[in-house]
Amino acid sequence: DRWQLLASLRTIDLGPLQKSEYQSVLVTATRKTLATGALSHLQRLLTLRKAEASTLDWLLNVVLQAYDDEFAAFGWKTVEFLQQAGASAERVLANPSNDFDSPCNFMLGSPERFRGLVERGLPVQTPLPVLGRPGIKVNALTLFFMWRDPRSAVALNEELGELLIQRATPQDFNTYNPAIKAFPLALAARRSPKLARLMRKRGADANAQDAHGNTVLMMEAASNEPATVRLLLEAGAEVNRTNKLGINALGYAECFDAKEVVAILRSHSAKAEGAAGCRAAVERSQTRPQP
Secondary structure, three states: OHHHHHHOOOOOOOOOOOHHHHHHHHHHHHHHHHHHOOOHHHHHHHHHOOOOHHHHHHHHHHHHOOOHHHHHHHHHHHHHHHHHHOOOHHHHHHOOOOOOOOHHHHHHHOHHHHHHHHHOOOOOOOOEEOOOOOOOEEOHHHHHHHOOOOOOOOOOOHHHHHHHHHHOOHHHHHOOEOOOOEOHHHHHHHHOHHHHHHHHHOOOOOOOEOOOOOEHHHHHHHOOOHHHHHHHHHOOOOOOOEOOOOOEHHHHHHHOOOHHHHHHHHOOOOOOOOHHHHHHHHHHHOOOOOO
């Protein structure tokens, strides 16, 4: 019996236990810590037999996914103890092979806990797997703005968003991610103008470019996102800048018949560049090229 085992920790030899048996006892001690706040059993177990990093991460996983009533009283105390013992929230979140709920769902469903991990040192730059897109990883900031469950009415947790922005660097804001074809600033502008403006204050560049010279404004114009285009213009996006193909934002808007965006850009004295070349490329490929 695991409870009897916990009661006899001063004399028992843990060496002969199989790894699965030892893990089972550790989970029991971890849940007792969650319930009572008493770390003595868990400390003793880890003193008598050194746990592997994967085992400590698994225990951290157990704690982070505990029900709210289990986690409420001593959840963070237990998390901090496990982290001091060698568990890593980065490994738990970034490793798609473990049995942790996806970082997407965890961030959406438990934003307070995700925020607590960031406050306790989880780097914003941690590469996290994107649910439903095998092999693709993005940092926590990008994942926060790109992930939205269409079946859920859960609103964006702005407190978590503010913390992620505060912990990020200008490079995090201004680096184009080819895997998801987006700049973080554009993702933020689509989800929360308030957070997009905070990102701008913290160093996001409305004129950041990818390797082909495409700016956030060009991409949002091509995607017919009038609200985002307005916010980018407010943030100082250069309306007539062209990419390496000689196409500017208005050129893309006209190419893809984004009428509302065309009107917005023209009201800011934009002059179309490269629209004809864009249309010719579309006709040749029969596909919609990304700016």
